[in-house]
Amino acid sequence: MKIGELLGIGNTARVYRWGKTEVIKIFYDQSSAINEAKNAEVINNLKLRAPNYSGLVELEGKIGIVYERIDGPTMLWHIEPTKQSISYNAKLMANLQYEIHNVENKIIPNLKPEITNKVNNSQEISNHEKQIIIDILNFLPDGNTICHYDFHPDNIIISPNGPIIIDWLNLLVGNQEADVTRTSMMIQSHSLPPNAPNWLIHGELREFFNKEYLTEYIKLADMNGGFLERWMIPTLAARIDEMQGEYRQEIKEKLQIRLKK
Template structure:
């Protein structure tokens, strides 16, 4: 039986479930294939010995699909950044190390990155048909790999528990090039809109912390392979274009479209 509601996200609500577990109950507009994709991805990730909650099967409740997860308690990385801004470099280093650990795993059984990017690109508004075709052709020229990519790796999906950090929300996980996953993280952090009602001094402080965090994360991730940083930048164009289908706020969409068109014209 569904218990107390304890959280909500863009795609799902989270409730207390039996045996001390939690139920991630997806919103009705989420297609069933995405729920299946998250479940299969999580099964693959558990086999890679990564710090993730265990899964205990899929269920249906109140006409909605859900996945039962092990309950993990802690504070998100975003909360730590808010309350410990002086620790931004240390937290960025830990974030980068955790991301590199993800990329050490193989993911042959997950959907391929390039095919997912093209699927999302198909409904990326307001790009024109010619612009979409140009980005699709560009995607075909990028190197194919079979590394595990989370593709939504940001501070709100990292939970610090008593046993260490845990990685949440694997719905978008794919098999692909790790550099695309890094590019995706940078795009999310750099372009994500802030709540419009934030007081200006608070907004300025958040932007400063975010910029420092992104710079420190990028430096830490490529500390031992500086030459790969320029290779990663090649992924910004398709990552930005594919993100347009995600219902991002209008101001964020405008910034992304401007950058996409600048890159297409370069």
């Protein structure tokens, strides 16, 4: 089968049409493709709003993953630059994440070990800082919820059949507080996608989205919002090496400010 029209470009892969009803996601490196394929098999066996996974394909020396094609814009582009639209979608995103966190699973928790590995392997964090971060992480509560760990408006497709969540490469199992903190951190970051919509570029509207999202999630889960500061240090530390240039420096500075408190 021939590869079709280019549909999207991400940090780890490009997505193309594949036949009449599917897409193929071609990864820049094989390890990411294999990791996401493993996660896709897990997701297929859980009751989650995710595209059906059809398997791995080798194409011109690169590994691709075939998924059901989901039509529609992502939430990022679906949102209008009005407070009404931003509030509605922020609350919808919180409900979708809460839904993920309440799906039953029997997977061994791995979130805290994965964060520990990222911290230990970082060249941007001193050994002294690493020990502080890992001590903080070890003190935080464990959990066994499904965590998307890359949950943001551009990974939610608003389809005719309802919202569908994509890009499960970072799938982890652990405490839901870590997943929410990660989402809030990404929303507040200055790192924006190319040609970002106006509401996201506008700092005040982005902060409003974050506030509405957090308020709704905390209400749904009947939680105390204090967990955000507790989890933010290991969350920032795990993010540093995922970023480049000025955005890496932004994360590093935010981390060091909190470590000095």
